[in-house]
Amino acid sequence: MRTRWIRWAVVVISAAFLSWGLFPGVSWAKEVAFLDLSDFTGPVAGLALPSSFGIEDYLKDVNAKGGIDGVKIKYIGVDTRYDVARALSAYKSYARDPSVVAMEIVSTPVGKMLQNLLRSAKFVCLVPGDGEFQAHIGNFWPWGPTYQDAFAATIDWVLADWKKKGQSGKPKIAVLSWDNAYGREMLRGGKEYAEKQGVEVLPSELFPPGSLNHDVYLTRLEKAGVNYIYVGGVDPTQTNVMRDASRLGLPKKIQFISDYWGPSALGISLHPEALEGMVVISYFLRGDEAQNHPLLKRLWTTYRNQPADKMNEGYGMGVGAAITLVGAIKDAIKRVGADKLTREEIYNSYQKVTGLSREGILGPCAYSPTSRRGSDVVKFYKVTGGKIVPITDWVKTPDAVSLHKW
Amino acid sequence: MKSYKWMVWGALAVAALVIAAQSVDTARAEEAKILVVPEKAVLTPDLLKEPIQFKGTGFGPGEVVVVELIPPAGLKVKAVAEGENVGLAFATTDDKGAFDAKMSPVATLNWIFQVGWTPNMKPDFKEAKPLPPGSYQILATGMTSGKAAKATLELLKPPPKEEKK
Numbered sequence: 374m375r376t377r378w379i380r381w382a383v384v385v386i387s388a389a390f391l392s393w394g395l396f397p398g399v400s401w402a403k404e405v406a407f408l409d410l411s412d413f414t415g416p417v418a419g420l421a422l423p424s425s426f427g428i429e430d431y432l433k434d435v436n437a438k439g440g441i442d443g444v445k446i447k448y449i450g451v452d453t454r455y456d457v458a459r460a461l462s463a464y465k466s467y468a469r470d471p472s473v474v475a476m477e478i479v480s481t482p483v484g485k486m487l488q489n490l491l492r493s494a495k496f497v498c499l500v501p502g503d504g505e506f507q508a509h510i511g512n513f514w515p516w517g518p519t520y521q522d523a524f525a526a527t528i529d530w531v532l533a534d535w536k537k538k539g540q541s542g543k544p545k546i547a548v549l550s551w552d553n554a555y556g557r558e559m560l561r562g563g564k565e566y567a568e569k570q571g572v573e574v575l576p577s578e579l580f581p582p583g584s585l586n587h588d589v590y591l592t593r594l595e596k597a598g599v600n601y602i603y604v605g606g607v608d609p610t611q612t613n614v615m616r617d618a619s620r621l622g623l624p625k626k627i628q629f630i631s632d633y634w635g636p637s638a639l640g641i642s643l644h645p646e647a648l649e650g651m652v653v654i655s656y657f658l659r660g661d662e663a664q665n666h667p668l669l670k671r672l673w674t675t676y677r678n679q680p681a682d683k684m685n686e687g688y689g690m691g692v693g694a695a696i697t698l699v700g701a702i703k704d705a706i707k708r709v710g711a712d713k714l715t716r717e718e719i720y721n722s723y724q725k726v727t728g729l730s731r732e733g734i735l736g737p738c739a740y741s742p743t744s745r746r747g748s749d750v751v752k753f754y755k756v757t758g759g760k761i762v763p764i765t766d767w768v769k770t771p772d773a774v775s776l777h778k779w
Numbered sequence: 780m781k782s783y784k785w786m787v788w789g790a791l792a793v794a795a796l797v798i799a800a801q802s803v804d805t806a807r808a809e810e811a812k813i814l815v816v817p818e819k820a821v822l823t824p825d826l827l828k829e830p831i832q833f834k835g836t837g838f839g840p841g842e843v844v845v846v847e848l849i850p851p852a853g854l855k856v857k858a859v860a861e862g863e864n865v866g867l868a869f870a871t872t873d874d875k876g877a878f879d880a881k882m883s884p885v886a887t888l889n890w891i892f893q894v895g896w897t898p899n900m901k902p903d904f905k906e907a908k909p910l911p912p913g914s915y916q917i918l919a920t921g922m923t924s925g926k927a928a929k930a931t932l933e934l935l936k937p938p939p940k941e942e943k944k
Binding site for chain 1: 843845846847857858859863864865866867868869871882883885886889890895896898899900901920922923
């Protein structure tokens, strides 16, 4: 009885080895995973959730078509509710899973902790826009141009606008943003760029995230003679700032400009009067340009089963990130084969997808061995008649990161 | 001759005792420990002003430690999949492997009170579903050394509201 059992085991094991040897080209079902430590229900869910939907849906679409050379990409979404401890706990759970080849985080403090943990290991971690990660090349890859590069592009736009309006002297700009590392990041290099271009940067007004009244900060900036206010935060912060500014009659004399995380088309439709005239800088398509983009429209209506005009444009930001991930996996498969998709190989491939097209949703990929910028172009939009409309084509962002002493 | 033999055996026994005591000491020194302060916490908003703290020793020097709550079977925690632990706090240890971590307001709101969030980033207590009173296992893990320690946190019912006279 026992001998028979052993014989059968030998036969089965031999058959498995034999078939492996006979068909080396046949790929067994393979899967790699992308870990998304995002904020689905927490304080910044309005920004993070649509982007995560974009990543998830694009990967679903790739998998539905058979994956990349037979390799499927599993999307693992963890709701961290903007909490560092939760994100670290989730990271701990997945860190030892070798199928997780890349990840994303939405919080700057989590990035700082992971920096300590990853050290010399090579592991792609997509992050919002801190220039620090461009200054110190490593595992952290901003989604688009860094915050300071975006601020520098805004300075170029301000100078052109100032000239167009026939103004003389130096324009004055100030940052009005959340009182945290993110709220200060854009001036680490951005301030140096502004001063170099002859724009005076007034002291920032920073407030706790979630503040509902901004009168004090706005009044102080008005008294200081500001001409342009660069508003940071995640919408509805920008909407609330504009509501307060309108009540104080400021948009008539001061131009308000929002950073990336300003109002979406949906937010604008809810508060059109308050937001009228606000300029928004963006590294991904917004408004009708996003909602009518063929790929975004198809993915949104297929996987979210909702009409295109219900799409938050953050969705395109996520799709763009997923296109880059797929491009890097393709490159890694081509270089080392589907059996060797390690974190390090994906990391190496992220450095080789320079120029990769994101179908116009974002500018071409700018990742390289010396760049961690997701792209290096932005567009300016303006809220006009309750809609967000482009006022420029893609414009190149200056390098403000290198101007700062890190 | 006989006494000489006893001396040898005696010396060997003493040496064995010394080695054993040293290894017990070493094991003790390396053993990771965590203390929850307070061990019994009342479920009231005072936890936002005086948050639950965790004090640990015996972890690796300069490493990140994450402190988690292990949900008992059947307990559903908002935004946490079944079988997952809930991160409560984190810290970086000092050069002796000790740490002191507090629950942040966001963590207290998210995981102890399980609030919702308004679009204006304000906690929504209407959606709150506080953890039920009871005993919870707490796990601290050194993210580099892998050293772990457990403790217990007891959540107590808030006192009954005094009736207005």
